[in-house]
Amino acid sequence: MPELGEVEYFRKQWGKGLNKKVLAAELNADKKIFRGTDAPALREALRGAKLIGSEAHGKQMLFRFSKGGWLGIHLGMTGKLRVGAAGAARLKHDHLVLRQEGQSLILSDPRQFGRVLFHHGKEAPDWWRDRPVEILSAQFTLKMTGQFLLRHGRAPIKAVLLLQSGFPGIGNWMADEILWQAKIHPRRPAGGMRPEEVRRLFVKTKHICRVALRIVGGHDGDLPETWLFGRRWGRGGRCPADGAALERATVGGRTTCWCPCCQRAGEEFN
DNA sequence: TACAATGTTTTAAG
DNA sequence: CCTTAAAACATTGT
Numbered sequence: 001m002p003e004l005g006e007v008e009y010f011r012k013q014w015g016k017g018l019n020k021k022v023l024a025a026e027l028n029a030d031k032k033i034f035r036g037t038d039a040p041a042l043r044e045a046l047r048g049a050k051l052i053g054s055e056a057h058g059k060q061m062l063f064r065f066s067k068g069g070w071l072g073i074h075l076g077m078t079g080k081l082r083v084g085a086a087g088a089a090r091l092k093h094d095h096l097v098l099r100q101e102g103q104s105l106i107l108s109d110p111r112q113f114g115r116v117l118f119h120h121g122k123e124a125p126d127w128w129r130d131r132p133v134e135i136l137s138a139q140f141t142l143k144m145t146g147q148f149l150l151r152h153g154r155a156p157i158k159a160v161l162l163l164q165s166g167f168p169g170i171g172n173w174m175a176d177e178i179l180w181q182a183k184i185h186p187r188r189p190a191g192g193m194r195p196e197e198v199r200r201l202f203v204k205t206k207h208i209c210r211v212a213l214r215i216v217g218g219h220d221g222d223l224p225e226t227w228l229f230g231r232r233w234g235r236g237g238r239c240p241a242d243g244a245a246l247e248r249a250t251v252g253g254r255t256t257c258w259c260p261c262c263q264r265a266g267e268e269f270n
Numbered sequence: 271t272a273c274a275a276t277g278t279t280t281t282a283a284g
Numbered sequence: 285c286c287t288t289a290a291a292a293c294a295t296t297g298t
Contacts, residue, residue: 003276032294059277077277078295093295111294113277155288164278171276253290255274 002059002075004135004169004209005216010081011056012217014063017083017098017105018053022046022065026090026097032112033076033095042118045069046098051105057131058168068121072128076113082106132168135209145202146195153191157201159252160190169209172254173229178204179258180228180239185265186251186258232257 002010025046029039049065056062063071073081084104090097091108096116098105107116119125133139148166149157161167161175170178179186182200184193193201215223223229228246231237237246239259247260 006276074278075276077275110296111275111277113279113293115278152287159288162277173276254277 002079003171003174003212004058005212005214007056007059007061007075007169008213008217009219010075010079011054011061013081013083014051014105015054017051017100017103019050020100020103021048021050023048023099023101026099027095031095033107033109033114034116037116037118039116039118041120042069042071042116045118045120046071051098051100057134058164059171060128060131060168062128070117070119070121070125070128072115072117072119072125073107074115074117076109076111076115078111079107079109079114082108132165135167135169135205136213140206142199142202145205146198149190149193149198149201153189155190156187156252157184157190157193158186158254158256161205162252162254167205170205172256173232174208174212176232176257177208177228180263181208183262185263186256188265228257228259 025043027034027039027043045067046065046069049067049069051063052066053064054062059074061073063073065071084106086099086102086104088104088106093108093110094106095109096107117127133144149160152160152163158175158179161170161178162172178201181204182197184197184201211223215221226240228240231240231246235248237257238244239246239262241259242261244259244261246257248255248257250256
């Protein structure tokens, strides 16, 4: 599930635990989701600590606790954050449960492509300090975007949009939406874009992030019917703009959906 | 049964 | 060291 907007939605869910103490952290330290993390240390450090803040950055989340607890969460493909009852039983894929007075903050992730990180200390850990420029920040510029595309010039543009080092928070449906709205074929080499196309891609990237954060992040209604979003799942979809049958194929290792009429690119890419 | 699923990470090759 | 492409990861649902 989680791309930019959904990550923000889940962050807000755990936000319900703000300013409340963790009575106990329950987890299975040997689960894959804790790979590379000292899970027992996490459990000890969070017992009695208060949740004092949270942030999202692309698909990464950080939950800050008193006494120097820094909890990083990535939801992978199937991760979710929810709030349950105080004594809620741990379900099969509930890998981390923070018990608070009156409620439980729960992380579930069946496939465990997600990851939990933990750092105990005064300073922010490296994994939170070294982050790419956020798409909606003023530092994310047209020039930067053009440079990033050139740097990955031979890869298909779809694959480049999925690189978190350049487009943090963009996932599979957002990449397809950006390319459809910008009228660019997903298999076009990133470095072969005309200036006008780079500009369209840049503008649509910012726009789609903004709307996704508002609508998906706030669970505030549905994405516009005029978007590709609602038609791109499964075969047989039709382009909202011209009614053409949508194409589906694997591009950049992921299922990709596009309109062969709106997103023309010449024979060699179809 | 076999394949696909809103994502990285690893491995191998250029 | 850098980029690219493909496989791997673990589980569920169609």
